[in-house]
Amino acid sequence: MEPDVQPTVAVRFGLFDVDLVHGIITRQGARLKLQEQPFRILTILLQRPGEIITREELRQALWQEGTHVNFDGSLNAALKKLRSCLQDDAENPRFIETVPRQGYRFLAPVHQIHSRVNVTSVKPAVAATDPDAVEIHLSMQPEFSAERAAELQKERRKEQSARRWWDITLLTVAILFGSWLFFFIIYPVPHPSVQRMVRITNAGDIDVTGGIVSDGSRIFFRERLGERWQLMQTSVEGGNAEVVAAPFANTRLFAISPDHSVFLIGEFTRADDEMTLWLWPVQGGAPRRLGEATGRDPAWSPDGSQIVFVHERSLFTVRPDGTQLHEIARPNGKPHAPAWSADGETIRFDSENGGSNGNGTTIWEMNADGSKLHRILARGTQPVSQSSGQWTADGKYFLFSGCQNDECNLWGMRETWNWFRRTNQGPVQLTRGPDSLHVSIPAQTGSRVFAFSLRSHRELKKIDPKTNGSVFLMPNLRADEAVVSPDGKALLYVDRPGGSLWLSRMDAKKQLRLTDAPLVASAPRWSRDGKRILFTGVQPGRARQIYILSSDGGGLRAVLPQGREGASADWSPDDTQIVVSMRDVKIPPQFAIYLFKPQTGEFTLLPDSRGFAEPRWSPDGRYIAALDESKHHLVLYDFQTKKWSPLAEGGLIGIPYWSDNGESIYFQDQLEKEQSVYRVNVVGGQPQRAYSFGDVLQSPAHYLFNGLDAKGWLYVTVERGLTDIYALDLDLP
Numbered sequence: 166m167e168p169d170v171q172p173t174v175a176v177r178f179g180l181f182d183v184d185l186v187h188g189i190i191t192r193q194g195a196r197l198k199l200q201e202q203p204f205r206i207l208t209i210l211l212q213r214p215g216e217i218i219t220r221e222e223l224r225q226a227l228w229q230e231g232t233h234v235n236f237d238g239s240l241n242a243a244l245k246k247l248r249s250c251l252q253d254d255a256e257n258p259r260f261i262e263t264v265p266r267q268g269y270r271f272l273a274p275v276h277q278i279h280s281r282v283n284v285t286s287v288k289p290a291v292a293a294t295d296p297d298a299v300e301i302h303l304s305m306q307p308e309f310s311a312e313r314a315a316e317l318q319k320e321r322r323k324e325q326s327a328r329r330w331w332d333i334t335l336l337t338v339a340i341l342f343g344s345w346l347f348f349f350i351i352y353p354v355p356h357p358s359v360q361r362m363v364r365i366t367n368a369g370d371i372d373v374t375g376g377i378v379s380d381g382s383r384i385f386f387r388e389r390l391g392e393r394w395q396l397m398q399t400s401v402e403g404g405n406a407e408v409v410a411a412p413f414a415n416t417r418l419f420a421i422s423p424d425h426s427v428f429l430i431g432e433f434t435r436a437d438d439e440m441t442l443w444l445w446p447v448q449g450g451a452p453r454r455l456g457e458a459t460g461r462d463p464a465w466s467p468d469g470s471q472i473v474f475v476h477e478r479s480l481f482t483v484r485p486d487g488t489q490l491h492e493i494a495r496p497n498g499k500p501h502a503p504a505w506s507a508d509g510e511t512i513r514f515d516s517e518n519g520g521s522n523g524n525g526t527t528i529w530e531m532n533a534d535g536s537k538l539h540r541i542l543a544r545g546t547q548p549v550s551q552s553s554g555q556w557t558a559d560g561k562y563f564l565f566s567g568c569q570n571d572e573c574n575l576w577g578m579r580e581t582w583n584w585f586r587r588t589n590q591g592p593v594q595l596t597r598g599p600d601s602l603h604v605s606i607p608a609q610t611g612s613r614v615f616a617f618s619l620r621s622h623r624e625l626k627k628i629d630p631k632t633n634g635s636v637f638l639m640p641n642l643r644a645d646e647a648v649v650s651p652d653g654k655a656l657l658y659v660d661r662p663g664g665s666l667w668l669s670r671m672d673a674k675k676q677l678r679l680t681d682a683p684l685v686a687s688a689p690r691w692s693r694d695g696k697r698i699l700f701t702g703v704q705p706g707r708a709r710q711i712y713i714l715s716s717d718g719g720g721l722r723a724v725l726p727q728g729r730e731g732a733s734a735d736w737s738p739d740d741t742q743i744v745v746s747m748r749d750v751k752i753p754p755q756f757a758i759y760l761f762k763p764q765t766g767e768f769t770l771l772p773d774s775r776g777f778a779e780p781r782w783s784p785d786g787r788y789i790a791a792l793d794e795s796k797h798h799l800v801l802y803d804f805q806t807k808k809w810s811p812l813a814e815g816g817l818i819g820i821p822y823w824s825d826n827g828e829s830i831y832f833q834d835q836l837e838k839e840q841s842v843y844r845v846n847v848v849g850g851q852p853q854r855a856y857s858f859g860d861v862l863q864s865p866a867h868y869l870f871n872g873l874d875a876k877g878w879l880y881v882t883v884e885r886g887l888t889d890i891y892a893l894d895l896d897l898p
Contacts (some may be wrong), residue, residue, distance in 0.1 A: 168442020173187055174277070175213055175277070175278040175555060176277055176278060176428070177275070177276045177278060178194050178211070178214075178271075178273040178274065178275050178276070179259070179260065179273050180193050180435045180511060181251065182205065182278065183208075183211065183265075185208060185211070188201075190204070190207070190250070194256070196678070197250050197823050198250075199246070199247070199250050200243075200246060202227055202239070202243040203243045203244070203246045203250065204224060204247075205226065205227060206227070206240075206243055206247055207247055208246065209222070209223065209270060209489070210261065210269065210271040211275055212272075214271045214273070214275040215234075215270065215271065215275070216270065216271075217264050217267050217268045217269070217270050218268050218269050218270070218312055218882060219267060219268040219270050219546070220269075220808070222238065222267075223240060223268070223668060224236050224785065225242070225584070225888060227239075227240075227243075230663055230783035231747070236746070237514035239830060244261070244823075245263065245578075248260075248261060248397065248749060253661070257536065258272060259272065259273065260272055260273050260741055262409070266633050268602065269733065274343075275668075276759065278285045284430065285337055291729040295761045295787055296829050298658070298861055299495075301768060309502055313374045315892075317338045325545070326363050334578065334629055338572060344655075353589065353698070353894075354589070354898055355898045356589065356593050357562060357577050357579070357593060357895055357896060357897045358595065358895070358896045359594060359595050359596055359760070359893050359894070359895055359896075360894045360896050361403075361573070362596075362891055362892070362893050362894075363403065363585050363891060363892045363893075363894075364403065364618075364889060364891055365384065365399065365401070365402075365615070365889070365890045365891060365892050366386070366399060366406060366610070366890045367402045367508070367889065370388060370389065370887075370888065371386055371388055371531070371617065371888045371889060372386075372387045372388060372394060372888075373617045373619070374387075374390050374437070375387025375388075375394065375417060375418075375619075376417075376418070376419065377615045377759075377890060378418050378421055378428075378448070379421075379615065380425050381400050381401070381403065381425070382400065383399065383400060383792075384400075384401055384615060384890065385397065385398050385400065385409065385418050386398075386890060387418070389416070391807065393416075393579075394415050394416075395408055395409075396408070396409040396411040396416050396599060397409060401613075401739070402420060402892075402893065403453060403892075408533060410442075411430075412445060413430075413432040413450070415432065415433050415434065415442060416430055416431070416884075417430060417431040417432075417433055418430050419431060419442075419462065419463050419464070420464055420465055420493055421447070421465075422462060422465055422469050422485075423448060423465055423467060423468065423469045424469060426446065426447055426448075427444050427445065427446060427447060427485075428445040428446075428447060429442065429444065429455075429463050429465065429472065430442075430443050430444075430445050430452065431443065431447075431461070431463075431590055431697060434698055435836060437795070437799070437817065439459055439460050439461050439476065439477070440460070440461060440473065441454065441458075441459050442454075442458040442459065442460065442463055442472075443455060443534070444456040444485065453569070454487065455472070455483060455485070455487055455825065456483055456490055457490060458472075458474060458476075458481070458487070458490060459476060459481050460474040460475050460476035460477075460481065461475050461476075461501075462474060462475050462501060462502050462503060463475065464502075464503050464504055465505070466505050466506070466533075467506075467507060467509045468507045468509055469485065470484065471483070471484075471485075472484070472485060472503070473493075473503045473512055473654050474503070475500050475501065475503065475514075478494040478495060478496070478499055478500070479492050479494065479495075479500075480492070480494045480495075480500055480503060480512070480514065480535070481493065484502050484645050486553040492535075493531075493533075493534060493535030494527065494531055494538055495537040495713060496514075496538060496740065496893055497514050497516070497527060498517035499516060499517045500515070500516045500529075501514060501516070501526070501552065501554065502514055502516045502553055502554070504516055504554055504555050504556065505533075505556075506556055506560060507556055507558070507559065508558075508560065508561030509533060510532065510533055511530060511531070511533065512530070512531055512533055512619070513528055513529065513530045513531075513533060513541065513554050513563070513601055514528070514554075515528050515529070515552040515553065515554060515565075516528075516529050524553045526551060526552045527540050527542065527549045527550075527551055527575060528540065528541050528542065528549050528552070528554050528565060528876070529541065531643065532859060534565075536863060537582040541578075542592065544621075546593065547569070547594075548565070548567030548568060548569050548574075548592070548594075549568070549569050549705060550567070550568040550569065551566070551567055551568075551576070552565065552568070553565055553566045553567050553603060553604055554566075554760070555604070555614075556580070557612070557897065559850075560580060560581070561579065561580060561581050561814075561897060562577050562578065562579055562580060562897050563577065563578045563580050563597075564576070564577045564578075564604055564614055564821075565578075565604060565605050566604045566616075567592065567594065568601075572598065572661070573594040573601045573602055574595070574596045574597060574598070575594075575596045575600075575602050575604050575614065575616060575893065576590065576592050576593065576594050576735060576898075577592070577593050577594060577595055577895075578591075578592050578593070583723055587631050591696050595893075596893070598620040599865075600619060600620050601618070601619045601620075602616045602617070602618055602619075602717065602891070603616060603617040603619070604616045606826050610858075612894060612895050612896070612897055613892055613893065613894050614672055614891055614892075614895065615891070615892055615893075616890070616891050616892060617891075618888070618889055618890070618891050618894060619887075619888050619889055620887050620888075621749055621885065621887075622641050622882045623882055623883065623885075624637060624639065624882070625639040625647050625656070625809055625871075625880065625881070625882055625883075626638060626880075626881055626883060626886075627874070627878045627879065627880055627881070628856065628879045628881055629877075629878050629879075629880060630842075630855050630856040630877065630879055631877075632810075636751075638671055639656065639669070639671070639851070645878070646659045646687060646688065646689065646797070646871075647871050648659060648689050648691060648871065648872065649671075649871075649872065649874065649880055650691050650692065650695050651691055651693065651881070652669060652695060653671070653874055653875075654670065655668060655669065655670055655671065655716075655782060656669045657689040657691065657694075658689075658697060659686050659689065663682065664682065664684075664685030664686060665678055665679070665680050665681060665682065666678075666679040666680040666700060667679060667687035667697075668688060668716065668718070669870060675852075677717075677718055677722075679698070679714060679718045680702070680714075680719075680721070683704050683705055684702050684703070685702065685703050685704070686700050686702050686712075687700065687701045687702070687703075688701045688733045688734075690734065690735055690736060691716075692734075692736050693738060693739075693740050693784075693851050695734060696715065696716055697713060697714070697716065697737070698713070698714050698715070698716055699712070699713055699732060699734055699736060699743060699815040700712055701732065701733055702723075703735075708729070708730035708750050709730050709731055709732060710723045710724075710725055710730075711724050711725050711731040711734045711743070711745055712801070712825035713724070723748065723782060724743070724761070724763040725745070725761070726766055726768075728749060728751065729747055729748070729749060729750065730747065730748055730749075730750050731745050731746065731747045732745075732747070732748075732756055732778055733746050733778065733779050733780070734745040734746070734761075734780070735780055735781050735782050736782065737782050737786065738782065738783075738784055738785065738786045739786075740761075741762070741764075742760055742762050743759065743760075743761050743763065744759070744760055744780040744781075744782050744789055745758070745761050746758060746759075746777065746779065746791075747759050747761075751776040755773045755775045755776050756776070756777070756794075757770055757771070757775040757776070757777065758770075758771045758773070758777050758780050758789065758791055758802070759771065771789070771802055773808075773809055774791070774802070774809070776793060776794045776802065777791040777792065777793060777809075778791060778792055778793075778794065779791055779792045779793070779820050779821065781820070781821050781823060781830075783823050783827045783847070784809060784823055784825065784826070784827040785827040786804070787804055787805065788801055788803055788804070788822045788827075788847055789801070789804075789829075790802075790812070790823070790830050791821075792818055792820075792821070795818075796817055796818050796819075796858070796883060797815060797816070797818065798811055798813070798814050798818070799811075799812045799813040799814070799815075799818055799821055799830070800812060801830075801834055801847060812830065812845055812847070813832065813843065813845050813852045815832075815834035815836070815837065815843075816834055816835070816836025816837055817834065817836040818832050818833070818835075819832055819833040819834075819835055819869070819870055820832070820870075822870075822872045822873060824844075824877070825873075825874075825875070827874045828846060828847065828848075829844050829845060829846045829847065830844070830845055830847065830848065831843070831870070831872075831873055832845075832870070833868075833869070834869035835867075835869075838859070838860055839857040839859030840857075840858045840859075840867065840868055841854045841855075841856065841857045841858065841859075842856045842857075842870050842879060843857045855879075856879060867880070867884045868881050868883055869884065869885075
């Protein structure tokens with residue numbers, strides 16, 4: 166009897182369609198032959214895809230109770246035929262997986278082809294004329310009831326809806342990512358810029374080395390008055406400056422505590438000395454020693470719990486009560502001006518280059534405990550010399566002075582990342598002259614900085630120390646280093662800010678450029694016969710070298726061997742050797758004095774000369790004069806005794822020059838009240854004032870001693886400079 170069948174139930178997996186009612190299996194429309202038992206096994210597996218069907222369940226479904234048969238052999242044979250029909254591999258199954266000691270599982274997704282069916286049992290009649298037909302007795306499981314079919318259809322619709330939403334989500338994400346990438350590339354964060362520059366002071370003679378401190382409403386700075394320095398204050402908006410009643414005769418104001426209640430100050434005799442550090446209440450009163458702390462450039466941490474400062478060549482921290490004083494780092498170079506990040510986790514400072522980049526400074530960074538010390542800009546990055554760095558109050562930018570060829574400007578680096586727009590985190594130049602700017606500190610607003618502005622006009626003159634008479638030689642000297650030839654007819658000078666070495670006749674009617682960029686020259690020296698020139702030169706990314714060239718500009722060559730850095734040099738009396746302040750770039754930081762033969766490359770270290778600089782050979786060849794590292798002491802080396810001896814002491818001694826007869830040395834003490842030039846005899850002499858500039862120092866001017874001629878007249882560079890404080894309002898996007 167034929168069953169009552171509503172639409173045929175059929176399922177699909179992979180490339181196969183299975184008619185569960187009529188027992189037909191096809192692959193891409195082509196019917197396949199499959200015996201009854203393998204087909205019944207397939208039917209049972211298709212009813213419960215993904216589930217484990219035990220061998221016992223298969224035995225009960227295939228053989229009635231009481232049937233005697235080799236079950237294991239028959240089941241294995243049926244499964245083998247089924248896998249062969251499906252082109253499946255038992256070792257690497259796609260459809261039927263053997264689960265060891267448990268049974269079998271159908272792996273592929275199963276989809277219903279026809280929807281409604283209301284069949285509980287089926288006994289199909291198979292025509293005898295159909296050789297491909299298979300008679301089966303199939304008891305349908307509840308999974309293929311009408312309710313199950315509806316559930317399968319609903320699940321399929323959910324899957325299709327989920328796929329559509331997933332596609333829409335991916336498309337939306339792709340559109341948003343593309344829009345962000347386009348905006349990120351095309352519209353980067355703008356560079357910071359200076360919106361306004363306002364002059365705050367009109368003093369003209371502010372001491373740059375005194376720094377600037379601000380409490381948000383006032384700025385504090387220092388002016389020189391003879392041998393004393395006065396502490397001054399004025400409004401951040403400008404106006405008249407007033408003297409601050411400081412607790413010491415010479416007081417250096419370094420910083421103010423984060424709560425604006427205490428000043429950090431130092432007491433000094435010479436401006437460049439290390440100082441005892443004190444805490445001084447802002448409202449006035451007696452200062453208190455900061456424990457045993459002695460040094461320079463102290464700075465408060467943002468939370469006020471620590472103070473970092475420099476002592477000799479190391480960085481130390483101490484608590485405000487003077488306790489827990491300890492060293493945290495000792496860099497290769499000499500550190501200056503440490504600064505805290507806004508979160509107090511990082512300290513940056515500038516340090517003298519260890520011979521890698523000329524005589525400039527670079528900015529270094531470390532953790533607050535002194536670990537992970539490293540420079541923040543790669544070698545050769547502009548600007549060549551970086552110093553006086555400070556974070557803005559919000560920590561978004563780091564601002565610093567960048568100098569090249571003695572011309573300084575304000576630079577900035579963005580410290581925070583903007584995920585929405587492309588951010589340039591390299592150094593950006595914010596000012597471009599015309600004045601040389603030395604940034605000092607950001608104010609509390611985070612968008613204003615104060616800077617020293619230096620403007621100068623130089624003249625070269627010759628002074629008779631006996632009669633006080635003078636002659637102007639070059640009224641518009643564009644240099645701060647000038648050396649007159651031995652015959653007094655020509656002048657060597659370094660052009661600023663370009664850094665080129667020039668040769669000029671005294672009447673300025675004929676001038677000759679001797680060197681070109683990127684070589685930056687300094688410290689030129691004539692040979693005794695006036696035919697050759699010795700000078701220090703530096704190129705970006707290289708150590709300072711000593712160069713020789715002829716007075717007509719030809720034959721330029723470097724003379725120091727590879728791996729050596731030279732600071733300054735001078736000729737021997739017969740012009741066959743040079744004496745040079747030199748060091749090994751791999752063993753910084755101290756220089757020493759060497760005798761060097763340019764023709765052979767041989768050099769000899771003078772004994773006990775480490776830490777000395779600016780050597781000058783006496784005309785008779787017996788002595789070499791030099792300065793110590795602090796430039797407080799003039800020392801003399803005697804080739805006969807092979808010993809150094811002290812000759813003079815001062816606040817800041819300039820380059821020494823020998824008299825024509827070699828009996829005495831002239832030098833200038835630039836920190837002395839009248840910036841006097843002194844003369845000291847090499848044999849048993851005491852320094853005697855040779856000339857004083859006291860009468861002309863009432864106006865903002867500085868006199869730099871440049872040597873003397875055969876008659877004893879002094880060559881002097883007169884620098885009529887003005888130094889004032891400016892406020893720069895910044896746009897820091």
